Amino acid sequence: xxxxxxxxxxxxxxxxxxxxxxxxxxxxxxxxxxxxxxxxxxxxxxxxxxxxxxxxxxxxxxxxxxxxxxxxxxxxxxxxxxxxxxxxxxxxxxxxxxxxxxxxxxxxxxxxxxxxxxxxxxxxxxxxxxxxxxxxxxxxxxxxxxxxxxxxxxxxxxxxxxxxxxxxxxxxxxxxxxxxxxxxxxxxxxxxxxxxxxxxxxxxxxxxxxxxxxxxxxxxxxxxxxxxxxxxxxxxxxxxxxxxxxxxxxxxxxxxxxxxxxxxxxxxxxxxxxxxxxxxxxxxxxxxxxxxxxxxxxxxxxxxxxxxxxxxxxxxxxxxxxxxxxxxxxxxxxxxxxxxxxxxxxxxxxxxxxxxxxxxxxxxxxxxxxxxxxxxxxxxxxxxxxxxxxxxxxxxxxxxxxxxxxxxxxxxxxxxxxxxxxxxxxxxxxxxxxxxxxxxxxxxxxxxxxxxx
Numbered sequence: 001x002x003x004x005x006x007x008x009x010x011x012x013x014x015x016x017x018x019x020x021x022x023x024x025x026x027x028x029x030x031x032x033x034x035x036x037x038x039x040x041x042x043x044x045x046x047x048x049x050x051x052x053x054x055x056x057x058x059x060x061x062x063x064x065x066x067x068x069x070x071x072x073x074x075x076x077x078x079x080x081x082x083x084x085x086x087x088x089x090x091x092x093x094x095x096x097x098x099x100x101x102x103x104x105x106x107x108x109x110x111x112x113x114x115x116x117x118x119x120x121x122x123x124x125x126x127x128x129x130x131x132x133x134x135x136x137x138x139x140x141x142x143x144x145x146x147x148x149x150x151x152x153x154x155x156x157x158x159x160x161x162x163x164x165x166x167x168x169x170x171x172x173x174x175x176x177x178x179x180x181x182x183x184x185x186x187x188x189x190x191x192x193x194x195x196x197x198x199x200x201x202x203x204x205x206x207x208x209x210x211x212x213x214x215x216x217x218x219x220x221x222x223x224x225x226x227x228x229x230x231x232x233x234x235x236x237x238x239x240x241x242x243x244x245x246x247x248x249x250x251x252x253x254x255x256x257x258x259x260x261x262x263x264x265x266x267x268x269x270x271x272x273x274x275x276x277x278x279x280x281x282x283x284x285x286x287x288x289x290x291x292x293x294x295x296x297x298x299x300x301x302x303x304x305x306x307x308x309x310x311x312x313x314x315x316x317x318x319x320x321x322x323x324x325x326x327x328x329x330x331x332x333x334x335x336x337x338x339x340x341x342x343x344x345x346x347x348x349x350x351x352x353x354x355x356x357x358x359x360x361x362x363x364x365x366x367x368x369x370x371x372x373x374x375x376x377x378x379x380x381x382x383x384x385x386x387x388x389x390x391x392x393x394x395x396x397x398x399x400x401x402x403x404x405x406x407x408x409x410x411x412x413x414x415x416x417x418x419x420x421x422x423x424x425x426x427x428x429x430x431x432x433x434x435x436x437x438x439x440x441x442x443x444x445x446x447x448x449x450x451x452x453x
Contacts, residue, residue: 005034005127005218008154015154015165015183021194023154023165024179028193031152038126038149041220044229045071045125051233056241064240068232070305071222074312078221079120082343085383086113087354090420096377097423103365103373109139118145119212127218131353132168132182132209133360141364143357146209153211163356166209182208203367204360212353214346225308232304239297309335313342343382351380381420393417 008027012019043049047069056063089107091100115131122145123129130146130153146168154165168180181188184206189198202208214221222229309316315335358375365371393415400411409425418424 002033002037003217003219003223005037006030007218008152009157009161010154010164011157012164013156013158016186017188017196017199020165020181020183020188021190021196024167024181024190024193027152027154034152035149041125041127041223042149044222044226045075047072049233050230051237054234054237062241064237066233066236066240068236070229070232070308074222074225074308074314075121075124077314077339078124078312078342078346079117081339082346082350082382083117083120087116088381088383088420089358089378090381091377091422092379093377094422094426096373097426099371099373100378101423102371103362103378106140106365106369106371107361110141110143112143115143115145122148123212123214124221127214127220127223129212129214130166130209131212131357132166133204133357133364134208135204135364135368137368140368141361143361151209153207153209163207163211166207166211168209203363205363206356206360208360210353210357213349215349221312225311228304228308228311232301232308235297235301235304310338313338315339347382354380390417 008030010023010026012023015023047067049067049069049071051067052065054063054065089100089104091097119129119131121129126148128148130148130151131143132146133141133143136142150169152167152169153163154167155161156164164183166182170178170180172178176192179188179190179193181190182202184204186199186201188196190196306316308314313335315338355375358378358380362371362373362375365373394417397411397415397417400406400415401408408429409421412418412421412425412428415421
């Protein structure tokens with residue numbers, strides 16, 4: 001098991017029919033190592049963890065194997081916190097609001113929200129996730145999330161490290177590997193790594209398989225605490241062993257000669273008759289007992305868990321205790337600020353890959369629906385905490401709207417109250433105009449069109 005996934009590189013700046021077999025043969029060994037790591041992490045996430053193969057040499061008949069699947073908890077929290085609310089595409093310019101709204105309808109038809117959640121699960125488990133986009137005559141395009149255990153992207157070593165090849169690997173019923181390869185202009189079907197069976201051009205303008213890394217090292221969310229997770233499993237297993245060994249304590253016969261038949265009778269009857277060998281050698285029968293301190297073990301277990309939460313940037317459970325802390329102090333104390341920081345880091349990595357996906361999606365929209373939008377017109381927005389501290393945000397909005405030196409649109413943008421401030425401003429402005437025209441007066445705080453402040 002390595003730490004992180006290896007990025008696959010080639011010195012070719014353009015992959016074509018003449019060099020694609022050479023590129024594949026070079027990167028496949030590293031891909032196979034990445035695949036083994038991903039398989040291990042996927043099984044760990046599902047609960048198939050090393051403790052299940054535990055071997056105990058002393059009293060092997062008492063060997064508990066307890067899995068406390070904190071890895072699953074970490075992935076569930078990270079995915080839920082990052083994408084608890086759907087990713088939204090909002091307009092960065094007033095003139096493109098309607099076009100972005102139409103594009104959102106196309107995205108909705110693709111069920112992208114559910115696919116984003118699946119993608120986030122994969123890159124939190126394996127450190128990277130993959131999405132492919134393909135044209136569709138009826139719905140403009142479809143996107144699919146690919147399994148990172150049989151998908152990879154190759155980057156050029158030239159300046160910028162642009163992706164030059166995306167590959168989906170499948171094995172048929174005869175255990176023959178098929179490689180479905182995409183460059184920025186062509187598709188190749190290669191069998192066995194050397195036999196090019198099929199090739200044709202495509203018009204997406206980029207490699208349609210997009211890699212979404214969680215971080216630069218392609219580390220999974222729980223990969224950095226694997227040893228601590230194993231330690232928790234071992235501690236829990238040993239604790240249960242201690243309880244069972246206490247119940248099944250060994251019997252100590254001191255100055256008592258007992259045969260196997262007598263011992264079996266003792267176990268069946270529950271009583272034993274014996275006498276002293278002589279007055280100087282007193283006979284004694286007792287249990288050989290050594291108690292495991294459960295309090296000290298729990299302290300160790302809690303230490304492991306607290307370390308995992310701190311390293312992974314997850315909130316702790318201190319909220320159950322009564323303190324005088326309120327507001328931001330609680331957020332800082334209980335680790336929510338660390339969770340937010342980690343989520344923002346993941347956002348930035350996600351947006352880089354998402355822009356590549358958007359470029360191809362917008363290209364297909366232009367070719368098939370005449371909907372023409374530039375990727376620079378769209379802002380990718382994560383909305384998970386948009387309604388946190390809503391009262392304070394409303395106060396900021398009201399304060400700025402009543403300041404004649406601040407443009408109203410800036411108040412909508414800077415208050416943080418709206419997911420799409422441009423759309424919110426436009427609708428509020430239209431509402432204020434209608435209300436004023438009907439004689440109701442403009443009491444919304446939004447200036448009418450053409451007015452300032």
